Amino acid sequence: MINYPLHFDSCPNCGHKDTIIAEEVQLEKDAGRLSKRANIPIMQTRTAIFDQSRRSILAIRSLAPAIIVSYDVCSKCGTIYAIEIVKGQVELQARGLPPTNNKIPPFGG
Ligand SMILES: [Zn+2]
Numbered sequence: 046m047i048n049y050p051l052h053f054d055s056c057p058n059c060g061h062k063d064t065i066i067a068e069e070v071q072l073e074k075d076a077g078r079l080s081k082r083a084n085i086p087i088m089q090t091r092t093a094i095f096d097q098s099r100r101s102i103l104a105i106r107s108l109a110p111a112i113i114v115s116y117d118v119c120s121k122c123g124t125i126y127a128i129e130i131v132k133g134q135v136e137l138q139a140r141g142l143p144p145t146n147n148k149i150p151p152f153g154g
């Protein structure tokens with residue numbers, strides 16, 4: 046059992062705590078070029094937990110549980126690592142749907 050959210054505050058490679066994106070965002074905020082509450086698009090992966098083979102029978106825009114991982118880059122050694130991992134939900138998109146004349150697989154595989 047994993048207790049989300051997970052936070053990692055130092056580089057797993059060298060132990061350094063500063064990261065490129067967080068530092069640059071802070072510099073822009075300190076310079077007044079970004080609002081203190083600006084929403085920054087950070088590197089992120091969103092992995093929906095659902096059965097890909099049943100995608101054609103799942104309603105578009107239905108919600109699936111998802112693991113959302115945010116990454117930053119160590120400013121000392123360049124290692125990209127997860128800084129935050131949360132469990133959430135994502136909306137299933139039409140993109141990547143198989144052709145509609147595909148046979149729909151039965152429930153349960
Ligand atoms: Zn590092």
